[in-house]
Amino acid sequence: MFLFKKSKDNTYSSFLRRIIGGKPSNIDLYYLAMRHTSAAKEKREGFVESNERLEYLGDAVLGLIVAEYLFNKYPFKDEGFLTEVRSRIVNRENLNQLAKKIGLEEIIQYNGHLKGNKQSFKSIYGDALEALVGAVYLDKGHQFTKSFILKKLIIPHVDIDMIISTDTNFKSRVIEWSQKENKPLTFEVVELDGQKHFKKFEAKIFVGKKEISVGHGLSKKKAEQDAAEKTCQKLNI
Amino acid sequence: MFLFKKSKDNTYSSFLRRIIGGKPSNIDLYYLAMRHTSAAKEKREGFVESNERLEYLGDAVLGLIVAEYLFNKYPFKDEGFLTEVRSRIVNRENLNQLAKKIGLEEIIQYNGHLKGNKQSFKSIYGDALEALVGAVYLDKGHQFTKSFILKKLIIPHVDIDMIISTDTNFKSRVIEWSQKENKPLTFEVVELDGQKHFKKFEAKIFVGKKEISVGHGLSKKKAEQDAAEKTCQKLNI
Known part of the structure; x- marks a missing residue:
């Protein structure tokens, strides 16, 4: 049993290593990040543990890193422009696509019944991506997470010029x-x-x-x- | 002239040191943070420099640090609770009060005509506080800013229990x-x-x-x- 868990952890860890660009330390955080609320477990009476708390944290981390990136990239653009571009980068649809591009589909846990509910189902990838960002932040700190977000997500996968030019x-x-x-x-x-x-x-x-x-x-x-x-x-x- | 500027900078720097809990390095960032758009200067053609870009950045920094603080403080509360409490802590009214409590009123630059416009005027303190957070983040980095926000703003000045209990x-x-x-x-x-x-x-x-x-x-x-x-x-x- 121990061996089985260890070997599963090793595979999971290698998979994550490719995604985040470094070795995960606290692997349980990542399992949690990939657990949608439909597959959640009750931890304490009335408290169900899913990736939603990590999603809340990751949303704030992603918001800051993207804000800072745009702030530096466009030194002569006003805050209206920066706010607008940021909200387009981190919108649900973009995050869903980004999550799929980096392969999160393969490791997200959810309840199969959810597929019938389009509204809930369509955001689980983007939500999981935010939760992953939250997990990386807790596990590896601010600097590492900044590098993960920029080098593994934004720069290779987000075409900012295209996002800006589709303005209207x-x-x-x-x-x-x-x-x-x-x-x-x-x-x-x-x-x-x-x-x-x-x-x-x-x-x-x-x-x-x-x-x-x-x-x-x-x-x-x-x-x-x-x-x-x-x-x-x-x-x- | 140089001496005058230097002596002005020293006074400003001491004042800021008390507010942020450390010595500012790039003092010009702080002058900019305290410059409301009504007192802004044109830097390049069509680009007017005020504290609004720093406010945009500071808003994201503050959002993350408060999100993380609540995440750790309430390990068994769901993301709905955390989001709600955070939005109450960083709402405009609270930030206005916080800005006044730490003395920003004394150093904010704005155009006196603004006083006639209640809507614009009432948020300048909170906006300047966010801009200050942005300036500290650029000047002193993530760790210092986290400590500034928690030790100089949230813990001494924000009564979170009260914020939670005034729920209804x-x-x-x-x-x-x-x-x-x-x-x-x-x-x-x-x-x-x-x-x-x-x-x-x-x-x-x-x-x-x-x-x-x-x-x-x-x-x-x-x-x-x-x-x-x-x-x-x-x-x-």
Whole structure:
């Protein structure tokens, strides 16, 4: 039994080593990171242990490392640009794809019944990737994690220029969808209370009379983009 | 002139040393962190340098350090709890108060005209505090910043038990307001598409027929809290 566990751990460890770029020390953290809540175990009365706590931590780690990377890469871009690009890099869809690219599919544990529920199922890869980042941070510290995120995830797999140049795609994606589905679509943009130098805009998107999303930005275009992105997420466009 | 600048820098440096708990190395970063966009200077054509980029970075740093602190402090609490407590610690109102407590008021640069605009003015302290965190992170690195945030900000100035125990206050604050103002108030809560173990709720708050805010949570109560908190922010209650 011991041997079996040890040999399983060794295989797992080699697999992870390729993914994170270094030898994992506390292997149990990684097993936990790959355990979706549908396959969770009750640890204490009422406390079920899954990868969700690690996902919470990893989300914050990833947020900081990507924020810092963009801050240094674009010294003359304002915070509106940086915030926007960051949110596109770490959005659920991108993280799902990234998780699959590095092979997490092979080691994620989940309950097979989940496949029937598209909404819950579609984010398990991105969630697991965030949890992995959380595990690496606890196991190997800040510097190692920074290097893992940049050298193993962002630089080889994320095309930032492409992400920036597809700037206007959300709005057109919503418009295309509305035409295809024959739904009446309205964009409503208002300038929020502000001074000359601090104009802020709020955009709302309606399908028929129903408000679907609200977005904000430092220009009309950005507010519309923000609202359109949220509409895409909400309506699964 | 040089002497004057040097003596000014020394005073500034001593002041900052007390605030951050160590000697600043790159003093210009801190001057920048304290420069609100209303007092910004144009650095390159079209690029105005203010503390907003540092605020963007500091926001991510603060988010991670507080996330990690709560993760370790509450090993048996789920990510819903951790996310909620964190967002209360780093909300604008709390950060404004924190900034004043540590004395940032004395060194923030802004354009006096701003005082007339309540909306923009009320967040400059919290924004500057985030920018300071960003400056410390660039100047002194991750470990130092972690120690600054925990030992100089969170532990001495933030009463986390109080923050947790005032759990239900937002909803009652909204109700009190509606009674005082004699406005018809409606809470609407629906269960979102989910499985047995992944119930998610959405709460909407209406004043009259107008939807004011939408909140989400893993229980009805949490969704209502979230929506009520947003209503408080929006209506300045």
